[in-house]
Amino acid sequence: MKPKILISDRINDKGIEILNKISDTDIITGLNEEDLIKKIPAYDALIVRSETKVTKAIIDAGSNLKVIGRAGVGVDNIDIQSATSKGIAVVNSPTGNTIAAAEHAFALMLSLSRRIPEANQTMKEGKWNRSSFMGAQIQDKTLGVIGLGKVGVEVVKRANAFGMKILGYDPYISNELANSLSVNLVELDEIYKNSDFITLHIPLLESTKGLIGLNELKKMKPTTQIINAARGGLIDEDALYEALANNIISGAAVDVFVDEPTQNQKLVDLPNLVSTPHLGASTSEAQVEVALEVVQEVLDVLDGKFAKSTVNLPFLPDEAQKVLTPYFKTAELLGEIITQLSEGQFKSLKIIYNGDLSQYDTNTLKSSVLVGLLNASSDEKVNIISAPFIAQNRGLHIIEEKNPSSDLFSSVLSLELTTEKGQFSISGVNIENETHIVKVNDRSLDFTPYTPYLLFIENLDRPGTIGKVGTVAGEYDINIAFMTVGRNAPRDTAIMIVGIDDAPNTEVIESMRKIKNIVSVKGVSLNIS
Numbered sequence: 001m002k003p004k005i006l007i008s009d010r011i012n013d014k015g016i017e018i019l020n021k022i023s024d025t026d027i028i029t030g031l032n033e034e035d036l037i038k039k040i041p042a043y044d045a046l047i048v049r050s051e052t053k054v055t056k057a058i059i060d061a062g063s064n065l066k067v068i069g070r071a072g073v074g075v076d077n078i079d080i081q082s083a084t085s086k087g088i089a090v091v092n093s094p095t096g097n098t099i100a101a102a103e104h105a106f107a108l109m110l111s112l113s114r115r116i117p118e119a120n121q122t123m124k125e126g127k128w129n130r131s132s133f134m135g136a137q138i139q140d141k142t143l144g145v146i147g148l149g150k151v152g153v154e155v156v157k158r159a160n161a162f163g164m165k166i167l168g169y170d171p172y173i174s175n176e177l178a179n180s181l182s183v184n185l186v187e188l189d190e191i192y193k194n195s196d197f198i199t200l201h202i203p204l205l206e207s208t209k210g211l212i213g214l215n216e217l218k219k220m221k222p223t224t225q226i227i228n229a230a231r232g233g234l235i236d237e238d239a240l241y242e243a244l245a246n247n248i249i250s251g252a253a254v255d256v257f258v259d260e261p262t263q264n265q266k267l268v269d270l271p272n273l274v275s276t277p278h279l280g281a282s283t284s285e286a287q288v289e290v291a292l293e294v295v296q297e298v299l300d301v302l303d304g305k306f307a308k309s310t311v312n313l314p315f316l317p318d319e320a321q322k323v324l325t326p327y328f329k330t331a332e333l334l335g336e337i338i339t340q341l342s343e344g345q346f347k348s349l350k351i352i353y354n355g356d357l358s359q360y361d362t363n364t365l366k367s368s369v370l371v372g373l374l375n376a377s378s379d380e381k382v383n384i385i386s387a388p389f390i391a392q393n394r395g396l397h398i399i400e401e402k403n404p405s406s407d408l409f410s411s412v413l414s415l416e417l418t419t420e421k422g423q424f425s426i427s428g429v430n431i432e433n434e435t436h437i438v439k440v441n442d443r444s445l446d447f448t449p450y451t452p453y454l455l456f457i458e459n460l461d462r463p464g465t466i467g468k469v470g471t472v473a474g475e476y477d478i479n480i481a482f483m484t485v486g487r488n489a490p491r492d493t494a495i496m497i498v499g500i501d502d503a504p505n506t507e508v509i510e511s512m513r514k515i516k517n518i519v520s521v522k523g524v525s526l527n528i529s
Contacts, residue, residue, distance in 0.1 A: 003302045004042060004064075009049035011071045015291030022299070037061045045298050047071060048078070056082040067091060067301040071294040075311050084312040091297035091307045095150060096290035097281035102154030104280045105199050105229040108253035111274050112225045113138050113197075118271065136223075139163040144195030146211075147202035147230070148173045148183065149390070155199055156181050167191050171339075171419075172346050172374060174395030185345060192219040197227065204231035206452075206503070206525040207340065207376055214239035220249050229255040229280045241267045255280050311383050320360045326430040327357065327413055328368045328384075333435050333449060333526065334415050334428050335372025340524040341440075341456060344421030348397040349373070352414040355406030363388075366400060369415065375527070412438070443495045445486030451499035454524040460517040461487050461494040468515045469498065476508045493519065 005019055007027045019025040023045075031039070033055055040046065040062040047069040048054060054068055059082040068078055070092040083090050111117055114135035122129050143159045145152050148170040159166055160182055168183040169191055178185045191198060198220070202208055212226070213236040220226075226249060228235050237258055243249050244267075253274040257264060260278055268275050281290075297307040351369055353362050370387035382390060391398060406412050414427040427439035437447055440456070459465050466483065473480055479501040487494035504523045512521045 003044040005045040005047065005298070006039065006043040007047045008036065008052040009047075009071070011047065011049065011294070012288045012291035014288050015071075015295040018292070018295050018299075023302075033058060040065060045069065045302060047294060047298060050077055052077065054078040054083075059083050059086055059088065062086070062088070067298050067307075069093075069294040069298040070311075071290050073097075080312050089301045089307065090311040091294065091301060091309050092311055093290045093293035093297065094309055096293045097283075097286040098150045098154060099289075100283040100286035101151045101229060101280040102158065103283075104255060104276075105151070105155055105201070105227055106158050108227045108229060108255065108274060108276070109138065109143075109197055109199065109225070112227070112251045112253050117274050138197070140165065141196040142167060142194055144169070144191035144198040145183070146170075146188070146191060146198065146200045148178070148181075148394075149201060151230070152199075152201035153181065155201065156183055164197075167195060170394075171342070171344075172394055172396060174397070175345065177393075177395040188216075189219065192216055193221075195224060196221070197225050199227040200230045200234050202230060202234065203375070204233050205376055206527075209233050210236045212236065212239070214242060217243040217248055222247060222250060224249045225251040225253070227253045229253075232256040232258045232260065237264055237267055241270065244270050244272050308389060309383075323356050323411070324360055324362075324365060326433050327365055327411070330428045330430045330435040331365050331368035331413055332372035334413060334426050334437075335369040335374075336376065336526060337372075337437075337449070337454070337524055338415050338417050338424055338426050339373045339376050341426070341522055342417050342419050342421075342424045344419035346396060347418045347420060348399060349418075350399040350401060350416040352401045352403065352412075352416070354403045354412040354414065355410050357411040357413060358402035358404050362400065362402070365413070366398070369413075370398075409438075414439070437497075440486060440495055440497070443486035443488060445484050445495070445497065447482065447484045447497050447499070449499070449526055450528065451481045451501055452526055452528050453500045453503055454526065455496075455498040455500060455504065455512070456522045456524060457496040457498065457512065458519040458521075459494055459496055459515075460519065461485075461491045462517045465515065465517045466496065469496065469512060469518075472508070472511050472515065473498070473500065476504075476511070478502045478504060478508060 003023045005023045005025045008029060008031050010029055036058045040058055044064055045067045049071045054077060056079045059079055065088050067089045068083060070078060073092055073094050075090060075092055078090055080090055115133040119133045139162060142165045144167045145156055146169050148168050156166055166183045167186050168178060169188050211234050217239055240252055244252055251272040255276045256278055267273060297309050300307040351366055364384055367384035367387045370391050371382050371384055374382045374387060374390055409429045412427055412429055416423060416425045425441055428435055428437050434448055437449060481499040481501055483498050485494050485496050509521050509523055512518060
């Protein structure tokens with residue numbers, strides 16, 4: 001019997017052609033919630049774009065529903081939690097627009113270097129100002145690529161074809177893969193100082209919001225040109241305006257804005273800015289690929305397979321669920337924290353399962369760790385299905401170790417991240433569905449990371465140090481929710497964990513670093529939900 005599939009938002013005809021061959025497919029657009037509640041019980045799968053809102057009520061009514069497919073990346077219009085609780089897979093199509101996005105970023109760079117938009121406008125005005133538009137060739141120029149996920153790598157391939165020198169920043173890509181792409185991996189400051197062009201291909205997170213501000217722009221050469229076709233908010237728009245208006249850098253090209261449609265007309269009107277209205281995925285080919293990708297994902301699920309781009313959790317046997325499910329969030333939190341505590345280029349990650357965890361297939365736990373680890377650095381949407389593929393594509397060396405014994409707890413999950421600058425470790429347990437961090441860099445402690453921001457402060461264990469940290473926080477109106485200290489011996493080097501409600505800026509961090517007996521201060525932002 002053929003599966004029944006409902007398409008409630010129009011997708012490309014090539015995807016529909018495939019579905020028609022192997023399923024009973026209905027295309028009914030413009031349905032409201034009440035309409036969908038009535039129709040959905042008859043269907044095994046639902047495919048949407050962004051117009052249809054797949055609510056809990058619709059999902060509850062989908063008694064035969066096995067999979068919901070989103071033709072595109074974002075799944076904000078789908079109640080993921082309700083779908084997961086019903087055992088319904090949610091899949092999307094995160095790679096269909098990769099080439100389109102990479103080509104658009106490159107087109108923006110060429111437009112900047114040859115001043116094409118300005119010249120085009122004067123031609124339309126009946127002018128022939130050939131001498132006014134002296135450009136620059138990109139061959140032999142240095143391109144700085146921030147983020148080497150799928151889109152970033154495609155940009156690199158095109159830059160190599162144009163004879164450019166490439167600097168890359170991405171802590172979670174192996175040197176071997178970088179070398180194969182002719183990319184020289186460097187720190188961000190080196191990209192800012194030495195690049196003729198800079199292009200961004202990273203996600204917008206709390207840690208990457210405003211990544212490039214006025215300080216970073218001032219580090220660049222006056223001839224540098226910057227391209228953002230990734231996410232609005234990666235570049236501080238006010239800072240970019242100041243840098244362009246005062247010739248701190250020579251030009252910029254922007255496809256994405258903080259608010260869309262953008263109201264920042266003063267930025268758009270600058271003569272040395274090229275702007276487009278979020279056209280990165282706007283090619284007919286990309287729309288075909290998005291449709292084909294989501295169709296294949298839906299069909300894989302209906303065929304009893306795990307789809308590569310499943311957004312929610314796969315099925316686990318009951319006995320494994322009882323032990324492993326509480327640790328999914330713990331694993332993601334540990335990965336999220338350790339990636340922000342570490343410094344230097346990634347070498348390897350060891351995941352250690354102690355106690356009851358070691359008795360089961362831990363692939364899903366490993367994926368959860370990688371989700372936390374990679375989400376801060378990948379321009380792709382990372383989930384527990386895609387995480388291993390992304391890690392493999394980046395050449396990451398992952399080691400797993402299982403120990404049946406556990407001293408104090410029934411289960412302990414530990415991570416050891418090795419970079420070129422040293423080793424960083426963290427251990428956590430789950431008690432009554434709550435994550436407890438019980439060790440950081442070999443110092444025992446116990447805290448629950450329930451605040452959106454944490455400060456990890458390494459300090460000499462001396463009287464008055466904790467009080468001074470609190471004083472600095474008060475001076476900057478930073479509210480402290482909790483504070484805990486781990487140490488191995490009195491007056492030894494200790495680690496202080498401070499949970500705070502407010503994002504610490506660079507000035508706060510620097511002020512704390514200046515306190516006597518403070519060795520280091522690192523801020524960590526968490527995706528608390």
